[in-house]
Amino acid sequence: MEFDNSRPIYLQIVEKIKKDIISGKLERGDKMPSVRVMASELKVNVNTVQRVYQQLEQEEVIFTQRGIGSFVTRDEQVVKRIKQEMSYELLENFVQGMKELGFDSSQILKLLTKYMEGEPGGSIKGR
Amino acid sequence: MEFDNSRPIYLQIVEKIKKDIISGKLERGDKMPSVRVMASELKVNVNTVQRVYQQLEQEEVIFTQRGIGSFVTRDEQVVKRIKQEMSYELLENFVQGMKELGFDSSQILKLLTKYMEGEPGGSIKGR
DNA sequence: ACTACTGTATTGGTTATATAGTACGCTATA
DNA sequence: TATAGCGTACTATATAACCAATACAGTAGT
Structure with missing residues (x-):
């Protein structure tokens, strides 16, 4: 995994x-990798992963059983909540940013469709 | 101005x-506030503004005349360039982020139009 | 009980960011 | 020429993020 400096x-x-949970790569109740394993996989320090889990637990996205491990929440509402939060944040950041660049709504729409047509993986027209 | 922590x-x-230049709030050739004035306005340190100007000069967005001040570039191409750079970055960040959340292109389009309809300042239909 | 795996805590060091204060050299203008 | 305003440079300090290493404590399985 590459990081933004x-x-x-x-x-x-x-x-x-959170994205992995929302998209289904991680399912409710799944066991998370141990802090050491994830630190090794991501090539970061154990303390950093510790902080990650701490943050996720605070948001009720995962829960922890000492000596056993950490697990993805079983609460469907939490998953819905973070999905809404993250998508809204993306929308807001995008639209507001584009408007600050001087684009109006119709221009934004045009640019987006044009961008997605040129991108692989789109599902607008089967391709 | 409020800062993201x-x-x-x-x-x-x-x-x-850069946004102010792109949107026209700052025009080509305009004189920038002195580092001290801007530091005072933004309530940050002079050194921080210094770094900002240094960065902008490196990107050829502004140019500096020692003892006189800093000015917005007169090169229209540079303005076009940063406008494309920033809008592309916004698009990429948005689309990729939404796909990582599990949305496909048509869903993204729907969510965007729905979001913009609920927002003030849109120009889709005159309102 | 022993072992191996978990999360957690602690101490210490490095780097980047931001701040504060001071000083230097250049330019325009009174 | 004196002065005010400009970018620039320098030293020093504080803090957050990250890393490294070690230790502690709980759980499960042999």
Whole structure:
């Protein structure tokens, strides 16, 4: 995993994990890798992963059983909540940013469709 | 101006200034506030503004005349360039982020239009 | 009981960011 | 020429993020 130099690593990992849960790569109740294993996989320090898990637990995204491990929440509402939170944040950041660049709504729409047509993996027209 | 705690202030100021140039709030050839004045206005340290100007000069967005001041570039191509850079970055961040949340292109489009309809300042239908 | 695995805590060091204060050299203008 | 304003440079300090190493404590399985 590659990190953006201008933002804390632990926050980037937090977001990555939440995305994996939202998209279904991680399912409710799944056991998370141990802090040491994940630190090794991501090539970061154990303390950094510790901080990640701490943050996720605070947001009720995972729960921890000492000596056993950490697990993805079984609460469906929490998953829904973070999905809404993250998608809204993306929308807000995008639209507001584009408007600050001087684009209006219709221009934003045009640019987006044009961008997605040129991108692989789109599902607008089967391709 | 309010700053996002999780990203360097100087980078946020850099982006702010580039947006102001792109949107026309700052015009080509305009004189920038002195480092001391801007530091005072933004309530940050002079050294931080210094770094901002240094960064902007490196990107050829502003140029500096020692003893006189800093000025917005007169090169229209540079302005076009940073406008494309910043809009592309916003697009990429948005689309990729939404796909990582599990949305496909048509869903993204729907969510965006729905979001913009609920927002003030849109120009889709005159309102 | 022993072992191996978990999360957790602690101490210490490095780097980047931001601050504060001071000083230097250049330019325009009164 | 004196002065005010400009970018620039320097030293020093504080803090957050990250890393490294070690230790402690709880749980499960042999």
